[in-house]
Amino acid sequence: MNVVFLIAIPLLAAFISILIKKYASYLLVAVGLFNIAVLIFSKNGIVFIGGFDTTISANLLGITLLLDTYTRIALWVVNVLILVIAVLNIKTYRDYGSILLLAMAGLNGLLLTNDLFNLFVFLEISGIAAYLLSTSNKKPVSTFRYLLYGAIGSSLFLFGVVILYSMYGTLNMVVMIREISASNNYTEVILPFILMFIGLGVEAKLLPFNAWVKGVLGNSNVLSGPMIAGVYMAAMSFVLGRLVTNLFVFEGTLLTVVTLILVLGIVVGDLMAFSSSKVREILLFSSIAQSSIIILLFVNGLTIWAVYLIVANALSKTVMFLVINKATAETENDEVDSLKGLFVHNNIVGLTFTLAALSVMGLPLLVGFVIKLNYLTALAGAGQITLIAVILLASLIEGIYLVRLLVKLWYKGEKDLRVEYHFSFKMVFIAIALSLLVFGNYSTPLNELDNSIDTVSEVVNNG
Amino acid sequence: MIQYASIFLFVLGLYGLFINKNVIKLIVSLNVMEIGLFIFIISIGYVGDNAIAPIISNTQDLGLIYVDPLPQALVLTAIVIGVGTTALALAIAKSIYNTYQTFDLDEMEESA
Numbered sequence: 001m002n003v004v005f006l007i008a009i010p011l012l013a014a015f016i017s018i019l020i021k022k023y024a025s026y027l028l029v030a031v032g033l034f035n036i037a038v039l040i041f042s043k044n045g046i047v048f049i050g051g052f053d054t055t056i057s058a059n060l061l062g063i064t065l066l067l068d069t070y071t072r073i074a075l076w077v078v079n080v081l082i083l084v085i086a087v088l089n090i091k092t093y094r095d096y097g098s099i100l101l102l103a104m105a106g107l108n109g110l111l112l113t114n115d116l117f118n119l120f121v122f123l124e125i126s127g128i129a130a131y132l133l134s135t136s137n138k139k140p141v142s143t144f145r146y147l148l149y150g151a152i153g154s155s156l157f158l159f160g161v162v163i164l165y166s167m168y169g170t171l172n173m174v175v176m177i178r179e180i181s182a183s184n185n186y187t188e189v190i191l192p193f194i195l196m197f198i199g200l201g202v203e204a205k206l207l208p209f210n211a212w213v214k215g216v217l218g219n220s221n222v223l224s225g226p227m228i229a230g231v232y233m234a235a236m237s238f239v240l241g242r243l244v245t246n247l248f249v250f251e252g253t254l255l256t257v258v259t260l261i262l263v264l265g266i267v268v269g270d271l272m273a274f275s276s277s278k279v280r281e282i283l284l285f286s287s288i289a290q291s292s293i294i295i296l297l298f299v300n301g302l303t304i305w306a307v308y309l310i311v312a313n314a315l316s317k318t319v320m321f322l323v324i325n326k327a328t329a330e331t332e333n334d335e336v337d338s339l340k341g342l343f344v345h346n347n348i349v350g351l352t353f354t355l356a357a358l359s360v361m362g363l364p365l366l367v368g369f370v371i372k373l374n375y376l377t378a379l380a381g382a383g384q385i386t387l388i389a390v391i392l393l394a395s396l397i398e399g400i401y402l403v404r405l406l407v408k409l410w411y412k413g414e415k416d417l418r419v420e421y422h423f424s425f426k427m428v429f430i431a432i433a434l435s436l437l438v439f440g441n442y443s444t445p446l447n448e449l450d451n452s453i454d455t456v457s458e459v460v461n462n463g
Numbered sequence: 464m465i466q467y468a469s470i471f472l473f474v475l476g477l478y479g480l481f482i483n484k485n486v487i488k489l490i491v492s493l494n495v496m497e498i499g500l501f502i503f504i505i506s507i508g509y510v511g512d513n514a515i516a517p518i519i520s521n522t523q524d525l526g527l528i529y530v531d532p533l534p535q536a537l538v539l540t541a542i543v544i545g546v547g548t549t550a551l552a553l554a555i556a557k558s559i560y561n562t563y564q565t566f567d568l569d570e571m572e573e574s575a
Contacts, residue, residue, distance in 0.1 A: 117540075120541075121544065124544045124547075124548070128547060128551060131551060131555075132551070135555070135558075140555050140558040140559045141559060141563075141568065143555055144489075144552065144556065144559060147548070147551065147552055148480065148489060148552075151493055152477070152493075155473075155496060155500055158500060158504075159473070159500055162500075162503065162507060162534070162537070165507065165533075166507040171533075
C-alpha cells in the first residue's frame with residue numbers, strides 16, 4: 001500500500017469530520033486502524049509524487065516520501081500512541097477528533113517527507129494541531145505563548161531552508177546532502193543549519209528554546225499531556241535526529257556549541273525537575289532533559305540507541321502523564337504533597353507508574369537500563385568521558401527526584417485520596433509497563449537493528 | 464538590496480516580539496517578521512531586470528530568462544500558512560480577552 005495514504009486519508013478525514021462532528025472520534029479511531037494497516041502492508045522505499053522523474057538524482061522537482069526502518073519505527077510509535085490516546089479520551093474530549101486527525105496527518109507527513117519545504121508545511125500543520133490541543137488546558141495565555149514560540153521556530157526553520165535552496169537550487173534532502181558534500185564548504189552552511197536547528201529545537205523542547213513547555217505541559221490534561229509530551233516529542237526528536245544525522249554538519253566550534261547547549265539542557269532540565277514541587281512540572285522538566293540526551297546521541301552518531309530511547313521515553317511519559325493528569329483533574333491540584341497516597345488504593349496503576357519511572361531512570365530489569373548501558377558503552381568507546389560523566393550525574397539527580405516522587409505517591413498522606421481510573425486506562429498502563437519489562441529482560445530483538453536503519457546516507461551514495 | 468530590506472523587516476518583527484506585551488501587537492510583530500521572510504523568499508527567485516514571468520510563451524525565443532518560479536510557489540504556501548496561524552492567534556487573543564478583559568500580558572495573573 002502506498003504510504004501517501006498515511007497523510008492523505010487523515011487529512012481528508014479531518015475535513016469530513018467537521019461535517020459529521022458527532023462521529024468525529026469514531027472516524028479518528030477508524031483512520032487510526034487504517035493507518036496501522038497501511039504500515040503493515042507498505043514496503044520500504046521512495047515514493048515519487050506528481051509523476052516527476054523516478055530517479056532520485058534527477059528529482060529536483062516534485063516531492064518524494066522516504067519510508068525506511070527508521071521512519072517505520074517512528075510511524076508506528078506516532079500512530080499507535082495517537083490511536084490509544086484517542087480511544088482513552090473518546091468520551092471526555094469528543095470535540096477534539098478533527099484536531100487529532102490533523103495532528104496525525106501533520107506528524108505522518110513530517111516523518112515521511114524527503115522535501116525540506118514540505119517539512120516546513122507539515123511542521124506548521126502539526127504545530128497548529130498542537131496549539132489547538134493545548135486549548136483543552138483552558139489556559140489561553142500559555143497556548144498563545146506556545147503559538148508564538150512555534151511560529152518563530154518554524155519561521156527560522158523556513159529561513160534556513162530558503163537560504164539552502166538559494167545556495168544549492170534544490171529542496172530535496174537527498175540531493176541537497178549530495179550537493180553539500182560535493183561543495184565541501186561547510187562554513188557557508190553554518191547559518192542555515194543553526195536557523196533550522198533552532199527552529200526544530202523549539203518543538204523538540206531543547207533548552208533554551210522551550211519557554212513554552214512549562215505553561216503548556218504544566219497545565220496539561222489527559223489529552224494534551226500525553227500528546228505533546230509523548231507523541232509530539234517523539235515525532236520531533238525523530239525528525240531532528242534525521243536531520244542531525246544526515247543533513248547538518250556539526251564540526252569544530254559549532255559541534256562544541258551544540259554539545260554545550262545539549263549538555264546544559266540535560267543538567268538544567270534535571271535540576272529544575274529536582275527543585276520543583278509540582279508533579280507535572282517534574283515530569284515536563286524530566287522530558288526536557290531526556291530530549292537533550294536523545295539529540296546528543298544523534299549528534300554522536302548513536303542513531304539506534306537514540307531511536308530506542310525515543311520509543312521508551314514516549315511510552316513511559318505517556319503512562320506517567322496519563323496517571324498524573326487524571327489525578328490532578330480530580331484533585332484540581334498538582335502539588336506533590338496533595339497527591340500523597342495516590343497509589344494506596346490504585347496498586348496496579350501505581351505499579352505501572354513505578355515501572356515507567358524506573359525505566360526513565362535506567363534501573364536494571366527495565367528497557368531504560370538496557371538502552372542506557374548500551375549508549376554509555378558506545379560513548380565510552382568513542383572516548384566521550386565528559387559526556388558520560390554528565391549523563392551519570394544527571395541520572396543521579398533524576399533518580400533522587402523520581403524516587404522522592406514515588407515514595408510520596410505510595411505512602412498515605414493526611415487525606416484519603418481516591419482517584420478512579422477507568423479499566424481501559426489500566427489496560428494501556430499494563431501493556432506499556434509489560435513491554436518495558438519484557439524488553440528490559442529480553443533485549444535480543446533490540447540488538448538485531450543497528451545504525452543502518454536510517455537509509456538516507458545509503459540513498460545519497462547509491463541513488 | 465531588497466534582501467537587506469527583507470532581513471531588516473524580519474529582525475524588526477523579531478524585535479517587536481521580544482519587547483511587546485500586548486497580545487495584538489505581538490501578532491502584528493509576528494506578521495511583520497513573516498512578511499520580511501516572504502520578501503526574502505521572493506527575492507532569491509529574482510534573476511535581473513530582463514527576466515520575465517514564468518509563463519511559457521513565444522518570448523522564450525527572444526533570449527529572455529524566466530524568474531525562478533519555485534520561490535513564488537513556496538511563498539504562496541507560506542502566506543497561506545501564515546494567514547492560518549494569524550487567524551488562530553487572533554481567536555486565542557479573543558479567548559484571552561474574554562477571560563482576563565485585557566490584552567496586556569503583564570496584567571494577567573495566569574500561572575503560565
